[in-house]
Amino acid sequence: AQSVAQPEDQVNVAEGNPLTVKCTYSVSGNPYLFWYVQYPNRGLQFLLKYITGDNLVKGSYGFEAEFNKSQTSFHLKKPSALVSDSALYFCAVRDIGAGGSYIPTFGRGTSLIVHP
Amino acid sequence: GAGVSQSPSNKVTEKGKDVELRCDPISGHTALYWYRQSLGQGLEFLIYFQGNSAPDKSGLPSDRFSAERTGGSVSTLTIQRTQQEDSAVYLCASSLRTAGEVDTQYFGPGTRLTVL
Numbered sequence: 001a002q003s004v005a006q007p008e009d010q011v012n013v014a015e016g017n018p019l020t021v022k023c024t025y026s027v028s029g030n031p032y033l034f035w036y037v038q039y040p041n042r043g044l045q046f047l048l049k050y051i052t053g054d055n056l057v058k059g060s061y062g063f064e065a066e067f068n069k070s071q072t073s074f075h076l077k078k079p080s081a082l083v084s085d086s087a088l089y090f091c092a093v094r095d096i097g098a099g100g101s102y103i104p105t106f107g108r109g110t111s112l113i114v115h116p
Numbered sequence: 117g118a119g120v121s122q123s124p125s126n127k128v129t130e131k132g133k134d135v136e137l138r139c140d141p142i143s144g145h146t147a148l149y150w151y152r153q154s155l156g157q158g159l160e161f162l163i164y165f166q167g168n169s170a171p172d173k174s175g176l177p178s179d180r181f182s183a184e185r186t187g188g189s190v191s192t193l194t195i196q197r198t199q200q201e202d203s204a205v206y207l208c209a210s211s212l213r214t215a216g217e218v219d220t221q222y223f224g225p226g227t228r229l230t231v232l
Contacts, residue, residue: 032219043120043207043223044159090159094219103149103172104219108158 002027002095006107013081014115021076021089021110023065029097033074034104035065038088047089050074061085081114088112118142120224122208128230129198137193137227141210148191149221150183153205162206165191166213198231205229 003026013019025031032051036044048059055067065076076089088111094104121140129135141148150162161175165185176182180198185191195202205228209221 034219034221036221036223041225043225044209044221046220046222049220102147102166103161103164103175104221105161106151106159108156 002031002093002101002105004091004093004105004107006089006091006110008110009108010111010113012113012115015083016080019078019081019085019112019114021091021112023074023076023091023107025072025074025091025093027093027095027097027100029095029100031074032094032096032104033065033067034092034094035059035063035074035076036090036092036106037061038090038109040087044090047076081112083114083116086112086114120208120210120222122206122224122227124227125225126228126230128232130232131200132197134194134196135198135229137195137206137229139191139193139208139210139224141189141191141208142212142222143189145210145212145222146188147211147213148185149209149211150191150193151207151209153207153226154203159207162193195229198229200231203229203231 034049035047038044050067058064088109091107092104123138146167148165151159163183164172180196183193205226207226209223211221
C-alpha cells in the first residue's frame with residue numbers, strides 16, 4: 001500500500017525568504033517521489049522527482065527536495081521565494097516494491113502564498 | 117512540441133445528461149491517466165491505460181463512468197446520467213514509460229465540468 005501526506009493546507013512566506021513545503025509518505029517497498037505545481041486554471045506541471053541516487057534532487061525554477069528515508073519525508077524547498085512561486089503544490093508517491101502499483105498517489109496539495 | 121490537450125475546457129450540463137470529455141496525449145506516450153480534482157480534495161485517480169493492456173479501472177467511482185482509448189492515443193471519458201457531485205475538474209495525464217522518463221506525468225489543462 002502507498003500513501004502520501006501533506007500536513008499543511010497552506011504555507012505563507014515573505015518574498016526573499018526560504019520556503020519549505022512538507023511531504024511524508026508510506027510505502028511497503030521503495031518509493032518513487034514527485035513534486036508537481038499547479039498554477040490557477042492550469043494542469044499540473046512536473047517539478048522534480050526522486051528515483052534513486054543522490055538524496056538531494058534539484059528541479060525546475062530553483063526548487064529542490066531532499067529524500068529522507070529514515071523520516072519517510074520528501075520536503076520541497078527553495079532558498080529564496082518569489083511572488084510568482086505562489087501556486088498549489090502536490091507531492092506524489094509510487095511504491096515500486098513487490099505488489100506496488102503503476103499509479104502514483106497524490107497528496108491533497110499545499111497552497112503556497114508568497115507575500116511581496 | 118505539443119503537450120497534452122483536453123477538450124472542452126469547460127462543460128456545463130444539466131443533471132441526468134451524458135457528457136464526453138476528450139484527451140489527446142503527447143504523441144508516443146504509452147501511458148494515459150484520468151484524474152478528478154475537486155475543490156480541496158486533491159487528485160482522485162479514475163482510470164489508467166498502458167499500451168494494449170487492459171485498463172486499470174479501479175478508481176472509477178460508479179458504473180456511470182467509463183473510458184476508452186482508441187488506437188493507443190486519444191482517450192474519451194464518458195459520464196452517463198450526470199449528478200451534481202460529478203462537478204469537478206477532470207485532468208488527463210500521459211507518460212512515457214522508459215527508464216529515463218520513468219513515471220513523469222505530463223498533464224493537460226483539464227476540463228471543468230459543472231452539473232446544474
